[in-house]
Amino acid sequence: MCGIFGYVGNRTAQPLLLDGLRTLEYRGYDSAGIFVPGYGVVKSVGPIVNLAEKITEPIDGTSGIAHTRWATHGAPTEENAHPHRDMSGSVWVVHNGIIENFREIKEGLTVQGVTCDTQTDTEVLAKLIGTLYAGDLYAAVREALRRVRGTYGLAVIAEDDPHQIVVARMGSPIVLGLGSDGNFISSDSSALLAHTKDVVYLDDGEMAVVSSDGYEVHTVAGQKRQKTPEKVEWNVEAIQKDGYDHFMLKEIHEAPQVIKNTIRGRLLIEKGRAKLGGVEGVLDTLNTLHRLQIVGCGSAYYAGQVGRYMLEEYAGLPVEVELASEYRYKRNIPDKHSAVLAISQSGETADTRASLLKAKEQGLLTLGIVNVVGATIARETDAGVYNHAGPEVAVASTKAFISQLTVLVLLTLLLARERGMSQEEGVEIAQALYALPDVLSSVLEQADMIKQIAEKYAAYKDAIFIGRKFHTPIAYEGALKLKEVAYIHAEAYAGGELKHGPIAMLEENFPVIALCPHDDVYEKMVSNIEEVRARKAPLLSFTTSGDSALASLSTDVIEIPKVHPIVQPIVTTVPLHLFAYYVGAARGLDVDRPRNLAKSVTVE
Ligand code: M6R
Numbered sequence: 001m002c003g004i005f006g007y008v009g010n011r012t013a014q015p016l017l018l019d020g021l022r023t024l025e026y027r028g029y030d031s032a033g034i035f036v037p038g039y040g041v042v043k044s045v046g047p048i049v050n051l052a053e054k055i056t057e058p059i060d061g062t063s064g065i066a067h068t069r070w071a072t073h074g075a076p077t078e079e080n081a082h083p084h085r086d087m088s089g090s091v092w093v094v095h096n097g098i099i100e101n102f103r104e105i106k107e108g109l110t111v112q113g114v115t116c117d118t119q120t121d122t123e124v125l126a127k128l129i130g131t132l133y134a135g136d137l138y139a140a141v142r143e144a145l146r147r148v149r150g151t152y153g154l155a156v157i158a159e160d161d162p163h164q165i166v167v168a169r170m171g172s173p174i175v176l177g178l179g180s181d182g183n184f185i186s187s188d189s190s191a192l193l194a195h196t197k198d199v200v201y202l203d204d205g206e207m208a209v210v211s212s213d214g215y216e217v218h219t220v221a222g223q224k225r226q227k228t229p230e231k232v233e234w235n236v237e238a239i240q241k242d243g244y245d246h247f248m249l250k251e252i253h254e255a256p257q258v259i260k261n262t263i264r265g266r267l268l269i270e271k272g273r274a275k276l277g278g279v280e281g282v283l284d285t286l287n288t289l290h291r292l293q294i295v296g297c298g299s300a301y302y303a304g305q306v307g308r309y310m311l312e313e314y315a316g317l318p319v320e321v322e323l324a325s326e327y328r329y330k331r332n333i334p335d336k337h338s339a340v341l342a343i344s345q346s347g348e349t350a351d352t353r354a355s356l357l358k359a360k361e362q363g364l365l366t367l368g369i370v371n372v373v374g375a376t377i378a379r380e381t382d383a384g385v386y387n388h389a390g391p392e393v394a395v396a397s398t399k400a401f402i403s404q405l406t407v408l409v410l411l412t413l414l415l416a417r418e419r420g421m422s423q424e425e426g427v428e429i430a431q432a433l434y435a436l437p438d439v440l441s442s443v444l445e446q447a448d449m450i451k452q453i454a455e456k457y458a459a460y461k462d463a464i465f466i467g468r469k470f471h472t473p474i475a476y477e478g479a480l481k482l483k484e485v486a487y488i489h490a491e492a493y494a495g496g497e498l499k500h501g502p503i504a505m506l507e508e509n510f511p512v513i514a515l516c517p518h519d520d521v522y523e524k525m526v527s528n529i530e531e532v533r534a535r536k537a538p539l540l541s542f543t544t545s546g547d548s549a550l551a552s553l554s555t556d557v558i559e560i561p562k563v564h565p566i567v568q569p570i571v572t573t574v575p576l577h578l579f580a581y582y583v584g585a586a587r588g589l590d591v592d593r594p595r596n597l598a599k600s601v602t603v604e
Contacts, residue, residue: 044222095121283414514542
């Protein structure tokens, strides 16, 4: 949440700062601002385009900091937009995170005669740094951070010393980008791709002084750190829309390639096995696990729920799935034969990370399924698997979600074979995974038809999604997407729960979206569908191709190919995501940037 970008070098900073912010805009779009020493600050409310329009005079400085905000403390006004300044206007700060003791610090500053003009915690930090600044910015920031409690990804620059930017990290990511004609700082590596693939990830408790020809890293306690630069694998093309109206649509259409990238080198088809290099070192422990706890938030949590059905059904491994925002606060009864698996696209979600830290404190093995290479969760877990889905720009998670499901199939196959699944059964799953990209290509060919159906449902105010077993969490995922990108009130239920309450809502303006592929709970779902039909609610069914019985019961049908039950939820998800996308688009909404949301939820 909130995007930070900065540059110090030989080039004109302003266009670089604006481009960096555009790439980071998915992290928040309540307001934005830039500061270039010698040229002052420009701020605006709303998206980056508003900020760009406000820059009417040339800004030629060769360093600066920039910020795009997801409001936490203080309304999304221009006044509260970052960068914030100290009393003298010499020190400027952009910040992602929350300074918990900002009221306390503010009281101390007031006694010194230092006043604040905004409602933000960040301004208090800027003022504090300003009171400590006497020509050495690094020393001032370090001293200020010793007095601060909370989370931060921070960049600070001084008007009278434009040749360096001081950055610090505690809980919110900061990445340094090492360029050939200057150096960059960013909240994530995707915004650096246009300039460099050589990056340095700061760890919590670290600070860096970045100048045009280098960088130095220390801990807040003052210890020098040697950090080796790493290479980012992603390409700049991956963060462009490529002719699609929205990133969300592009990312849904990437599905076949995403599956190929997720399974590449990980399937031993003839042996019916999966090979996951990232967990090989802990395979002995995994083989003796009595229980796996999966934690995640939002779509990642639903992916975990599908993973539970997979791992219990095929590997016989008991699984609990917990919302990370609950797990971290509840009592967890440790068991030395259990492990915790965090699922996170960004690898930065605060609650997911906190759950892992709790599991670590309890001495449990921690695992991760993470998309962003080098992200905090990936680095803090004992072992894990990268998705290799490529950068996901739209706030709504689509390609990362199907990649998470795919990794969970791979993990299930790996553990199931270790726990006694026959080679024959393993080969069936491996083949089903291998065939998936072609299956998804055929599903995507139906996009126009799905669009037409979605346009009919765009007029409704409510919807209930139902499914059973593997498709219960997929129903939740469908409802989440419809809320997120179309602002339609949507709920989800396991099909069997409909008659325990929600059926009371049904009438001719309350559609039901039923996920009903031909599987072992098909007949049960058909009974639910009959109940819906009897209440005259419009019914959209997702079912396997050629199901004329269901077609005659439904108002509309989206047909999906029938595949192995373990990969069926992946095949159902793609048209479900398309449906939500087209409903949002038909309602004229900015589906890539839903109101009030940000992609990377780094606040708690
Ligand atoms: O980066 P993460 O996977 O940890 O993010 C978790 C959720 O914030 C995320 O899935 C969110 O629910 C999406 N906006 C759903 O589309």
